[in-house]
Amino acid sequence: MYIRQISRKNKDGTVTRYVQLAHNERHPVTGTPQAKILYHFGRADELDTVGLKRLAASIHRFIGEPLPSGSPPPRSATVTLLKSKALGGAWLLDQLWKKLGIGEAITRRLADREFRMPVERAIFAMVANRVLDPGSKLAIEDWVDREVVIPDLPAFEVQHGYRAMDFLLESDESIQREVFHTVADLLNLEVDLLFFDTTSTYFETEESEEDAFRRTGYSKDHRPDLPQAVIGFAVTRDGIPIRCWVWPGNTSDMSVVPEVKKDLIGWKLGRVITVVDRGFCSEDNLRVLQQTGGHYIAGEKMTSGKPTVEAALAHPGRFKTVRDNLEVKEIVVGDGEARTRYVLVRNPDEAKRDAARREKHLEALRAELARLKELDGDTHTKAHCRLHSHVTYKRYLKIDKRGNLRIDLQAVKAMEHLDGKYLLRTSDDTLSTEDVALGYKQLLKVESAFRTLKQSLELRPVYHRKEERIRAHVLLCWLGLMLIRIIENQTGQTWREVRSLMQMLHLVEYRLDAGTLCQRTQLTPEQQAIVSALGLKEPQQIWDISLL
Incomplete structure (x- = not known):
């Protein structure tokens, strides 16, 4: 570890020198030494040299080495641990947030606004809280102050959080679209299959009566006694949510497909085959999914009594074994334009x-x-x-x-x-029976997303009362779910495992004789593996040096 100077030539011909704390590391490929910057002291002409000397003397005393000739007599070094806050989880999320361009997309929307508060940082803090330690917006104030390091956000104020939520909702659709395209390009997502499903979440507020938005309806949380909202997700085959919707609590699944299809038309998704569950399989919905050249894979209720379904189930023929322990049989009912293509799937287990x-x-x-x-x-x-x-x-x-x-x-x-069987209907004759069966099986990714939404992110119960705040709350959860799914896909570990490991990385603040020092703890091999799997650089070792 050493002090080094670098120079920069200005436009007027003058030279400005900067002082840095660095140490050399060998390049993993070439083996040549290269400097790694631990801390920037700033401009050389503005450097507090007296304070730097005190720091050097303090370090000498701490490690027990003799001081250079002419230095004052040594004293016992004093090192006081001031505080320690969790760094790893928030740092990991922030790095991915920046890599995916989410922060940049939000900042661009702020260009013509005159906010005097860090809107983008406030939004990130609320998303990080959902992902790491879900709590109320008011509780985030103490969380940031006492427990966690949010990069570039020393403090969080709840009124700033609410203003940031209002801005997020104003830019809802544009931000969702921009974030999707950035993430899709960066991660090379396959978006030819989109899986759509809905869930519900209930409210617990002092005003428990219904209003225009918070309505009672079919509760997938088994709480029909409480008003709720209905939430819809469009998810890729990798389980990454690319779009979310929020509707009043009495909205039926059958009624939302036209809106979902319309909202995704301008997203340039190419050839899209939408996969929906049995709850959406009405003839009107299926016609909507075929508009503008689209296609569908839809689950059929085998006990519906529909003549075409009865004919499909009674159709003779052998099953063909495909991967993932599935057996499939193709069935075509009817002729010409009235023909309907079915795939009967059986899972022996x-x-x-x-x-x-x-x-x-x-x-x-x-x-x-x-x-x-x-x-x-x-x-x-x-x-x-x-x-x-x-x-x-x-x-x-x-x-x-x-x-x-x-x-x-x-x-x-x-x-x-009917044991172990389910019946699928598709409008795309070019899909193989295997693709149809495996594509529908991926609908489990949506159900997994909903479980994460309600368990890891603790979406429910919702304590917000106003419709706009409820919608913004769901958007924060959507952003958090996107980060979780990307981390899980790229590391091969569950978010619970990653969070537990990364939260052990702390930022520690010491007080020395010459000032204060903020330094992170060393990365464990497990933490290094996570950082490497996500294609990130390790966090800086020294975060701040303040000389007295």
């Missing part, structure tokens, strides 16, 4: 699980029916109605001529025929 699950249900149902025979009067009537309307058991039951509940053996046999 899932078939065994379905059979075991059904047998467990039937065993429990037989016990319930036996207990029902021992009852009479109102008690029997109530138990009869409760069993007949049971969400699980009702599919196995029928009522005989005497009005008694019996196991429907014909229904059970029909279920056995």
Whole structure:
């Protein structure tokens, strides 16, 4: 480690010299030594040389080496640990944030605005909080002050956070589009298959009644008692969310496809095949997905009773084994323009699980029916109605001529025929049956994204009351989810593992006789592997030196 000077020639011919703290490292390929800058002291003509001498003397005393001749007599060195804050997680997210151009995209939108606050940094701080240690916007103030280092943001004020959220919502669509194109180009994302699904999130506020946006509806969180909002994600085959939507809580899945399709038209995605679940498989929705040359892969409900579905399930033919333990069979129903192409998929392992699950249900149902025979009067009537309307058991039951509940053996046999199977419908004749089956299987990436959204990012419950703040909150979660998915894809580790490892990297502040020193802890081999997998440079060793 040594002090070095560098020079820069100015336009007027003068030369400015700068002082740096550096040390040499060998290049991993060429083996030649190269200087690594640890700290910039600034201009040589403005350097506090007296303070630098005190620092040198303090270092000599600390390591126990003799001082140069003429130096004052040595004193015992004093080193005081002032504070230590987590650095690794926020630093990693910030580096990826910059690499993906997210910060730059936000900053460009700020060019014609006159904010006196660091809007981009405030947005990043809220995203980092969602990803690292989810809390309220008010709690972020203490989090930044006491627990974590947010690069270039010494303090966070909650009013700044709310103003930043308002700006983010104003630029919602443009920022989402710009971030997507930057990320797609940088990571070379495949966007020929887009997976779309929805989820819901509920609200817990003092004002729990409904309004125009917070409405009760079908709750995928099993909280029908609380008002909610509906959230939709479009996700690539790699599980990276490229677009999000937020709708009122009573919005049905069937009604959102036209809006989603319209919003993605101008994104220059090329040949897009949209993959949707059974909840979106109405004829109107499928026609919308085919507009402007698009195609779809859609799940079909096998018990819908539709004639084409019944014909597809009854179609003879052998299954062909493809990868990922799947067996497929192509089925075409109808002729000419009225033809419908189906792919019936079977998973042998899932078939065994379905059979075991059904047998467990039937065993429990037989016990319930036996207990029902021992009852009479109102008690029997109530138990009869409760069993007949049971969400699980009702599919196995029928009522005989005497009005008694019996196991429907014909229904059970029909279920056995569907074990481990699901039926897909596609409008694209050029896709192989394997591509159709595996493409639909990737819809699990959306479900995984929703789990991360609700567990790691703690999307729910939402405590915001105003619609614009709710929408902005979802946007922050979307940005956080994008960072998480990219990190997981490139490191091959779960975010929980990465977060645990990186949060052990701390920034430590010491007080020496000559001033204060901020220095990070050494990277462990596991941390170095994560940084390398993401194509990032290690964080600087020395973050600040303040001379007294």
